[in-house]
Amino acid sequence: MPASVKLAVAAIGVLSALLLGMMFAVTGGDSDAASSAKQPGTSACVAGSGLRAGTVPNGWEADILAAAQTSGVPGPILAAQLEVESGWNPNAASTKGARGLAQFLPGTWQAYGQGSPTDPKAAIAAQGKYMAALLQAVSSVATSTGADKVVLALAAYNAGPGRITEYHGVPPFAETQAYVAKIPALAQQTYAGDCTQQAGGEVVVQVGPGQWASPLPGGILTSTFSMRWGVMHWGIDLAVAGGQVTAPTELLITWAGDHGDGYGTSVVGRTTDGTDLQMRFGHCAAGSTTLTTGSTAPAGSKLCDMGSTGDSTGPHLHFEIYTPGSPQNAYATSCGCAIDPLPILTGKGMSF
The missing domain is CATH 1.10.530.10 (Lysozyme)
Incomplete structure (x- = not known):
């Protein structure tokens, strides 16, 4: 695939699902994002028009x-x-x-x-x-x-x-x-639309019992879990101006920082709700996370600011989910245990 098309797919995805309430979040879009922003399990960051x-x-x-x-x-x-x-x-x-x-x-x-x-x-x-x-x-x-x-x-x-x-x-x-x-x-x-974040505090999304928050409130899907640039893209990419990366559900943090692995400043954590899913949040802004290994991030709480550290073509969140029981801080390229996050997120009522 020509490099220019690869970059387009990386930027769009299918923001994708262009999905996404992005529809914006693509569906093409999610024009309903503003009206649903205050509902339990959805973003308190109003994406509005996108x-x-x-x-x-x-x-x-x-x-x-x-x-x-x-x-x-x-x-x-x-x-x-x-x-x-x-x-x-x-x-x-x-x-x-x-x-x-x-x-x-x-x-x-x-x-x-x-x-x-x-x-x-x-x-x-x-x-x-x-x-x-x-x-x-x-x-x-x-x-x-x-x-x-x-x-x-x-x-x-x-x-x-x-x-x-x-x-x-x-x-x-x-x-x-x-x-x-x-x-x-x-x-x-x-x-891509900026978002007015909820005022004050670490919790940027109010999450109801058993519900999840978006990993990037107001985010647009810009790249999917699919082949890209001749290799597998093991997660999804989301982007929104001024984005704050949040914990979809409560996470036990197993890694936070820059490991020199291409993900830049990243956060890795496991769900504590019994599903034992591992999640990786990549390309955070440098210095934007205060989390440490062993800490707990409540559902809807801020993990970091969206950024472009590591191997990145522009500001966005790269989000991966790994199967239950996957090795701690595993990499998809070596464990083969990454799964498509989109069906999981849409199953939790999110639209991209």
């Missing part, structure tokens, strides 16, 4: 959110796509005849747009409709290859859906490869 305040110009945030609901693609991805397509210029025009914020060609506009492609609100609405159609168009390729649907839909937007079928994935065109790499990275770095 869009970072002040990043979308001219009051078009509501239009982006509506398009995100229509398409099932996270708002930050749609915002980044518009920046790449037109630089937020509603009068942009290409030599190929594409026009407007979303750079629609005449034939595509006729199928998905209403009014003029230079009308920003109409362009964003049509972007949502077209991305929804593209997600459906690439679904069979995504299913058969395990590729991220959002990455494939972005590639289809740039190169045409027929090329995805022809190449059974992202086509090997330099422009398209750059396009699918740039948009997820821009979405994560510029447009």
Whole structure:
């Protein structure tokens, strides 16, 4: 897989599930994150729209959110796509005849747009409709290859859906490869929503009995438990501006610090609820954890700040879960005991 596509998958995931209440958290998104933020077992950090305040110009945030609901693609991805397509210029025009914020060609506009492609609100609405159609168009390729649907839909937007079928994935065109790499990275770095954290104290999420908190309240799924860059990616990646990494359930801490193992500043702990799952939280900000081996982290309490230490391409949380009985502080590459965290988290009522 070309490096640019690998980076796109790392940044998006399928933020993924682009999943995620990120939908934002991807489902594409979780527009319900704000309304559910105060419920037991969910984040007290209100993710809201998933869009970072002040990043979308001219009051078009509501239009982006509506398009995100229509398409099932996270708002930050749609915002980044518009920046790449037109630089937020509603009068942009290409030599190929594409026009407007979303750079629609005449034939595509006729199928998905209403009014003029230079009308920003109409362009964003049509972007949502077209991305929804593209997600459906690439679904069979995504299913058969395990590729991220959002990455494939972005590639289809740039190169045409027929090329995805022809190449059974992202086509090997330099422009398209750059396009699918740039948009997820821009979405994560510029447009992913900031979160207003609960005031004061170590507990950032209120967790009800038997329920879990998100390991990154308000987080967007940016990479899944799957093959990536030619090797297995043994966890999931989540990201949100100013993110605080939290204990999903009570954990007995078995490691906290930087072990020089590529995870950077990380926290490892075992669940104390009888499930005996081991969890690793990687790439924390340097110096952001005060936990020590043998300490206990209550459910919903802060473990560290999201960061980019170790082998990391940008700020995010890398989260792994290991099977019951796995060796203490095990590594997935040597024990083969890592399991996909996403079904466990979604089984606890989380949406990414």
